[in-house]
Amino acid sequence: MIRNFFALIVLPTALFAQQWEPRTSDELFDQARLDALLRGSTITFFDEGQSKFFEDGRYTYSYANNGGTGYGYFTVMEDSTICIEFVTGSSRCDLYVSDEVGRLIVITAAGDRFPTRQ
Numbered sequence: 001m002i003r004n005f006f007a008l009i010v011l012p013t014a015l016f017a018q019q020w021e022p023r024t025s026d027e028l029f030d031q032a033r034l035d036a037l038l039r040g041s042t043i044t045f046f047d048e049g050q051s052k053f054f055e056d057g058r059y060t061y062s063y064a065n066n067g068g069t070g071y072g073y074f075t076v077m078e079d080s081t082i083c084i085e086f087v088t089g090s091s092r093c094d095l096y097v098s099d100e101v102g103r104l105i106v107i108t109a110a111g112d113r114f115p116t117r118q
Contacts, residue, residue: 025099028079029097034076038082038096043104045106046116060072081095103118
């Protein structure tokens with residue numbers, strides 16, 4: 001219940017503050033497609049970090065080289081973003097796009113681009 005309340009109240013405000021800059025060649029996802037792509041799957045970044053999106057909405061990020069794991073819950077939004085509420089109380093929203101070669105890219109609110117391994 002608290003998690004759903006957070007998604008309805010806090011996340012729209014967090015999204016308003018984001019200033020993503022997708023490239024003209026980036027393809028955005030609609031909510032259903034992004035959810036189908038990531039729910040129940042794991043994506044691996046080039047530094048070997050991994051984001052895992054569980055079927056039930058749980059989320060983990062495991063840092064490379066046994067650097068620890070962050071735990072939270074994810075919400076797939078309508079604008080090609082995924083927002084995560086971490087159990088520590090912090091939250092973040094990132095833009096997910098497909099680049100010109102079809103690779104999944106995660107763009108942070110600061111504009112940093114993180115390609116994933118295919």
